Amino acid sequence: DAGVIQSPRHEVTEMGQEVTLRCKPISGHNSLFWYRQTMMRGLELLIYFNNNVPIDDSGMPEDRFSAKMPNASFSTLKIQPSEPRDSAVYFCASSKRYEQYFGPGTRLTVT
Amino acid sequence: DAKTTQPTSMDCAEGRAANLPCNHSTISGNEYVYWYRQIHSQGPQYIIHGLKNNETNEMASLIITEDRKSSTLILPHATLRDTAVYYCIVRVLHGSSNTGKLIFGQGTTLQVKP
Numbered sequence: 438d439a440g441v442i443q444s445p446r447h448e449v450t451e452m453g454q455e456v457t458l459r460c461k462p463i464s465g466h467n468s469l470f471w472y473r474q475t476m477m478r479g480l481e482l483l484i485y486f487n488n489n490v491p492i493d494d495s496g497m498p499e500d501r502f503s504a505k506m507p508n509a510s511f512s513t514l515k516i517q518p519s520e521p522r523d524s525a526v527y528f529c530a531s532s533k534r535y536e537q538y539f540g541p542g543t544r545l546t547v548t
Numbered sequence: 549d550a551k552t553t554q555p556t557s558m559d560c561a562e563g564r565a566a567n568l569p570c571n572h573s574t575i576s577g578n579e580y581v582y583w584y585r586q587i588h589s590q591g592p593q594y595i596i597h598g599l600k601n602n603e604t605n606e607m608a609s610l611i612i613t614e615d616r617k618s619s620t621l622i623l624p625h626a627t628l629r630d631t632a633v634y635y636c637i638v639r640v641l642h643g644s645s646n647t648g649k650l651i652f653g654q655g656t657t658l659q660v661k662p
Contacts, residue, residue: 470649482650530591537594
């Protein structure tokens with residue numbers, strides 16, 4: 438089992454550019470979660486999907502952020518346009534029942 | 549979901565048991581207690597969860613008080629690799645699926661020392 442796969446692992450971009458983060462959940466898992474972690478705010482849930490349907494996006498900071506899950510094996514988190522305050526580590530997690538399995542994260546730096 | 553309170557940091561000697569406390573005095577009857585940990589630069593890792601009975605798995609034991617207002621995570625023989633931030637979370641499980649969300653607090657930074 439490869440676990441949750443995220444790409445890229447590191448992303449450095451300039452303010453105003455579009456950023457797309459990708460996630461492949463564990464096969465057979467029906468829930469997918471996107472989190473953001475910063476020193477100031479800790480680990481925050483942005484959005485989660487159940488059976489590819491967005492259930493709760495109340496954590497998405499603003500309209501610049503969007504997430505999609507076109508099928509059970511792929512999800513994207515897009516930031517357009519990016520800003521320096523979006524710099525953080527973004528984690529994707531998937532779940533089948535009680536526990537969530539987290540990916541290694543994408544470290545995003547916006548200059 | 550109920551709020552939890554944990555000490556900011558703790559130390560433990562290698563080979564000894566690490567006992568990490570968590571207060572959740574406003575927990576509801578249908579809320580479970582979850583523990584996750586995050587080793588530096590990695591994603592959080594599930595450890596254990598329980599409702600009201602004590603639980604044990606290959607990683608740890610979870611002791612929940614009878615009134616369910618607090619719990620303790622026990623790592624029976626801590627190693628240097630157990631140095632991490634440990635998060636106590638309470639949440640509702642919706643049926644048998646994992647449609648509930650985790651709300652992470654600041655956690656306890658456990659430092660295991662040689």
